Amino acid sequence: MLSAESIKRIDYEITKYPADQRRAAVMSALRIVQTERGWLSKESISEVAAYLRMPDIAAMEVATFYNMYDLAPAGKYKITICTNISCMLRDSDAIVLHLQTRLGVGFNQVTADGKFCLKEGECMGACGGAPLMMVNNHTMHEFLTTEKVDVVLEALK
């Protein structure tokens, strides 16, 4: 069941659209539920669909199309690092190597303690701060160095 807090947030998003277009809030609703639960199970997606009165498959289509939704557990902290051209030119490869070595996982893997998951991201639209990474989709860390990555990881308890 969706939590009261999630429903409150989803209801706010619904107010942005005409009354007969409730499903338009699905992008936000999936984001809200994922933020609360860590990832989107089939059951979570169905609950969102039911709340927005749309077919399960339509919500599933959205969840599978956009790559910031996680359809499998992604650790307590999902770290998404951009490796696209502007980050690559500022040596994101060295940051990737450092993250993989330190966490002991490759892309799309979760550490044994379930704490971290590493993902390769596409351009995040913040290339002036390259190289950069996001933690749990909503916190961006820019101008990364290996030292700075260590500081960020230490702070994630």
Add this chain to the structure above:
Amino acid sequence: MTTRVAKAKDVKVKAPVMSDLKGQTLLCLRTMKEKNPASLATYEKLGGYVQLKRIVAEKVKAIDIINQVKVSNLRGRGGAGFPTGLKWSFMPRYFDGIKYLVCNSDEGEPGTFKDRDILRYNPHQLIEGMAIAAYTLGARVGYNYIHGEIWQDYEIFENALHEARAAGYIGENLFGTNFSVDLYAVHGYGAYICGEETALIESIEGKKGQPRFKPPFPASYGVFGKPTNVNNTESFASIPWILQHGGEAFAALGVPNSGGTKLFSVSGHVEKPGNYEVKMGTPFSELLGMAGGVWKGGKLKAVIPGGPSTPVMTAEMIQNATMDYDGLSKAGSSLGAGSMIVMDETTCMVKTLKRLSYFFYEESCGQCTPCREGTGWVYRVINRIASGHGKMEDLELLTSVSSNISGRTICALGDAAATPVLSFIKHFRSEFEYYIQHGKSMVDGK
């Protein structure tokens, strides 16, 4: 692999030091010189919302506003460069029902990050621009669709909307008239394709971001099937200035065919990556100088001037070019969204193209066969070359597959995917040949 790692310090959301603004003509980012650039008080102090109030209170005619925008020579800042005033004139004047306005802040083309600075440093100018557009076009509701990855900036913008609503700049019966407009922030969640306006509209409706076949264009069938006008963030943010100073003044800032200022996102191998707002027609060398020149005093090798959907240029091609539509077109490329990616002589063009090709393969929405299949094919062939197993005929294969994607898809992603392949091979062919013959890079020997 090189071991160079950026040493710059983290930056919080604040205005940069003054020296960074030297040489810039701040128009869309006019609050940047202030202490709290994003606040309503700052924007009001600089004359913010005065134009909106004047236009609404004096009931200025829509046609007069559209004419000013036409005179200004403002061309769509999202990359296509379509004249904004002309686009506005396509919106049906009379329509029995709700019309929509959409702001496209879904910048996800590699190297593009200009709209982000408008959202986080000058959100109220964007809101005023959208509100003026809504008044002009008779739109009752507007959405600003923001790239999901810049979440902190989404929150700054949404907060600015709450401030504007509380201050009576958006909402019901503004300034005691019968004009009402509601503006909302909505977000993407990781899909480059949603920068395409009809994919973006699908996404606003809560669907997969797959582009619609055009016609019908959004002006007749847009959000929820209603007439919709879509403009880029920077285009909307230019509107208040144009109406304050007049279209002619805006046009005069630039050069013929390219009015006003332009935000250039400079990234890659420069000393000071970031956004630079300069007059259209600014020489490339001047812009590069503002960005501190090539990183660590290196030698310039290549520049992608407007994002990867614009052809790559060699240092020779761009060194004397001016940064405007005609200037870059004459020099053999295009202005695009003003996303200038700088590469120094240590850059391997084969590996760079491999990364770009992977991007387009990953981001193809899968709707049209030439793009869905072609982008994967192109990536596999370049990957084969970059792994040392390339064949000489692969270069012709890449050219032929790319040319066959281009122009055969519903949206421009197909053309965008073909552009880097064709231009990289055209201008750096010897590097590709060397890689195929020796199984390693001419540049880094790996």
